[in-house]
Amino acid sequence: MSQRFRGKIVVITGASSGIGRSAAHAFARQGATLVLAARSHDSLEAAAAECRALGAEAVAIPTDVADEHQVADLVATVTSRFGRIDVFVGNAALFVYGLFEQTPTAAFKRVVDTNLYGHLNAITHLLPHWRQRGSGTYVLVGSIQSLLSAPYQSAYVTSKHAALGLIDVLGDEFAHTGIRFTTLLPSTIDTPIYQNGANYTGKNSHPLPPTVSVDRAGRAVVRAAAHPKRYRYVGRVQASLVPLQYVFPGLFHKITKPMVELFALRGTGAPTDGNLWTPADAGNATDGGWVAKRRRVTRPLLVLGAVAAVATVALGRARR
Numbered sequence: 001m002s003q004r005f006r007g008k009i010v011v012i013t014g015a016s017s018g019i020g021r022s023a024a025h026a027f028a029r030q031g032a033t034l035v036l037a038a039r040s041h042d043s044l045e046a047a048a049a050e051c052r053a054l055g056a057e058a059v060a061i062p063t064d065v066a067d068e069h070q071v072a073d074l075v076a077t078v079t080s081r082f083g084r085i086d087v088f089v090g091n092a093a094l095f096v097y098g099l100f101e102q103t104p105t106a107a108f109k110r111v112v113d114t115n116l117y118g119h120l121n122a123i124t125h126l127l128p129h130w131r132q133r134g135s136g137t138y139v140l141v142g143s144i145q146s147l148l149s150a151p152y153q154s155a156y157v158t159s160k161h162a163a164l165g166l167i168d169v170l171g172d173e174f175a176h177t178g179i180r181f182t183t184l185l186p187s188t189i190d191t192p193i194y195q196n197g198a199n200y201t202g203k204n205s206h207p208l209p210p211t212v213s214v215d216r217a218g219r220a221v222v223r224a225a226a227h228p229k230r231y232r233y234v235g236r237v238q239a240s241l242v243p244l245q246y247v248f249p250g251l252f253h254k255i256t257k258p259m260v261e262l263f264a265l266r267g268t269g270a271p272t273d274g275n276l277w278t279p280a281d282a283g284n285a286t287d288g289g290w291v292a293k294r295r296r297v298t299r300p301l302l303v304l305g306a307v308a309a310v311a312t313v314a315l316g317r318a319r320r
Contacts, residue, residue: 006244009035009084010034011034011085011088012037013118015036016038016040016284017285020089021286022215022218022287022310023218024048024051025050025051025054026220027221028055029054029055034048035061036058036084037065039063039279043279047060059081068311072125075126088138089141090122090138090141091141092118094197094198095197095198095275096156096198097200097201098199107198108158110277111276112158115156116159121171121227122138126138134176138181139221141186142160142184143187145166146189148245151260152265164183180228182230183222183231183232184221185234187211187235188210189213189217190212191286195272195283195288196275199274200271203269204265207290209234210238215286
């Protein structure tokens with residue numbers, strides 16, 4: 001097995017669940033020394049234990065990236081203990097479903113504080129260290145919605161667009177240096193973000209299909225760190241919508257709201273702040289179970305379809 005990151009110090013925020021937790025597993029298999037950060041405690045410690053079981057050294061440091069002082073302490077603690085930070089994965093993110101007028105201003109700001117200023121806080125305290133060393137890699141875990149509009153997600157889309165703009169500028173400013181900035185743009189990934197996120201629509205939230213395996217996204221984070229480039233997509237179907245938004249903007253913006261209402265918001269649910277203010281420790285996991293649910297539904301349908309097709313062919317032959 002490749003040990004590309006053996007001896008490298010990798011920090012991952014939002015590591016208690018979803019893509020961050022899966023990326024931690026992938027880096028652990030590559031021999032990295034891991035520092036895992038998130039607001040939670042128990043699920044973060046569980047993630048670190050999983051990485052140690054894979055043979056990696058891993059420590060957990062509870063951190064709210066929206067708090068600059070906590071981020072400064074995180075960077076200082078890691079550099080003091082390990083001497084350096086080779087890769088920093090900015091993955092922590094909060095999610096809200098709700099029309100703009102349904103979304104409380106405080107909730108909107110909380111999302112921006114985490115999804116945008118969390119990166120600003122980290123980079124501000126990383127750059128002096130990386131300038132001194134002459135190298136370092138920052139991996140922004142963005143979203144396909146860093147490039148696309150998505151009704152009912154004004155706070156999330158705003159924060160993701162802005163964070164992408166920040167990393168794009170830094171990529172230009174630090175071009176031809178040893179300091180590298182790269183962005184991962186996942187489509188809908190099988191994570192607990194939909195169960196844990198805030199929701200003010202009065203509907204139950206679901207991922208917008210197709211849903212991609214979280215392990216695929218986790219491995220993509222490692223590839224982004226190993227081979228940084230401007231953008232790296234995860235999920236071809238939704239990535240194909242990016243040119244559609246610019247080539248046929250009228251069509252794109254006509255179908256987005258009905259698609260969200262049809263596929264992502266179904267049933268009735270009470271409005272909730274989700275994990276905006278308090279981490280959802282009990283609800284954190286590597287995946288959200290969405291791919292498994294899809295398979296339970298689609299596989300029987302495929303079997304029934306195959307049986308029906310065979311029966312149709314057989315019946316047609318019998319009539320000849």
